[in-house]
Amino acid sequence: MEFSLPAVLFAGLTIVIYLVANILYLKYRKTLLNPVLTATIAIVLILLFFNIPYNTYMAGGDWIAQLLGPAVVALAIPLYKQRDLMTANLLSIAAGIAVGVIVGMVSGVLFTKWLAFSEELVLTMLPKSLTTPVAMQVATGLGGIPSLAAVFVMTAGFAGIIFGPHFLKWLHIDSSIGRGIGLGTSAHGLGTAKAFEYGPEEASLSSLAMTLSAVIGSAIAPIVAWIFL
Amino acid sequence: MKYIIPLLQLIPIYAFYLAGEWLQLFFDLPLPGSIIGFLLLFVALLLKIYPLQWIESGSRLILAFLPLFFIPATVGVMDYGELFAGKGMWLIVIVIVSTLLAMGASGWTSQYISRFTDKKEDH
Known part of the structure; x- marks a missing residue:
């Protein structure tokens, strides 16, 4: 990790833009004002405007990205506090996550194949519902492109938090277990951040779903690739 | 004290994270270190090896900023x-x-x- 003025500047820029985006979101509560989405767009536009490459930005961006790991660890606390809810619903939780992981992988692989994209892109699409570090590792293992896998993971996260709440309502999925498992299984950490807005039950079910789908997903990804390719 | 305790509690969170990263490297596990750290901490809490009140306010602090940590990747x-x-x-x-x-x-x-x-x- 290098300590330089641009690095401090880019880390600071990210934090300030996020805080402003968060204030905007808390004020208007519109889904499209999701702070991750608006902050990402604002930073991309600034970098493009000043002709700054992504790698230069990451000198500072990486300081912030480094905190994602410990934050994932901290998700164990809300999960622990909701452990009774979890043990009482063990079967429905496990079944929902397993079904969701399989549907997400198989549908992604089949659609990409039907539209005649290269095998490399099909394999990059496969792990998109898993949390970023796992998806990147799975993509590498299968012969996909890890950095593009991260882009698909983020797109899946945004799709989940932007369309997810309306979609769940439309399907009459209105219980905390349905919402939490649905968001965490399909939209990983972004879905879990969204689940915090529903309540502590949804949040811990979603973080559980994110974790278990990472574990289940990395195990079944090679099998899905083997069957459908 | 109101602000010092949550900040101090970030240390055990980071320690569990490092333990997960280390286990991942040492055994060449297919899961990322953060997920292994998450499982370690969860088991430590379940088995009452590590008390909840020594980590709870730290977790609330770091999780309040969870969306921020995704932005560099997106x-x-x-x-x-x-x-x-x-x-x-x-x-x-x-x-x-x-x-x-x-x-x-x-x-x-x-x-x-x-x-x-x-x-x-x-x-």
Whole structure:
């Protein structure tokens, strides 16, 4: 990790833009004002405007990205506090996550194949519902492109938090277990951040779903690739 | 003290994270260190090896900023602008449709089974 003025500047820029985006979101509560989405767009536009490459930005961006790991660890606390809810619903939780992981992988692989994209892109699409570090590792293992896998993971996260709440309502999925498992299984950490807005039950079910789908997903990804390719 | 305790509690969180990273490297595990750290901490809390009150306020502090930590990775989209022009745009459509299918399937399955088992318990 290098300590330089641009690095401090880019880390600071990210934090300030996020805080402003968060204030905007808390004020208007519109889904499209999701702070991750608006902050990402604002930073991309600034970098493009000043002709700054992504790698230069990451000198500072990486300081912030480094905190994602410990934050994932901290998700164990809300999960622990909701452990009774979890043990009482063990079967429905496990079944929902397993079904969701399989549907997400198989549908992604089949659609990409039907539209005649290269095998490399099909394999990059496969792990998109898993949390970023796992998806990147799975993509590498299968012969996909890890950095593009991260882009698909983020797109899946945004799709989940932007369309997810309306979609769940439309399907009459209105219980905390349905919402939490649905968001965490399909939209990983972004879905879990969204689940915090529903309540502590949804949040811990979603973080559980994110974790278990990472574990289940990395195990079944090679099998899905083997069957459908 | 109000601010010092949550900040100090970030240390054990980071220690569990490092332990996960270390285990991942040492045993060459297919899971990322953060997920292993998460499982370690969860088991430590369940077995009462590590008390909840020594980590709870720290976790509340770091989780309040969870969305911020995703932003540097999401900005990476800027390097793929060309791929998504033209036919590549369908990849975005595929991700969206497939994500919603996965969400619907998992949410519906969990909700259906939990209602079914709840009803059975009522009789």
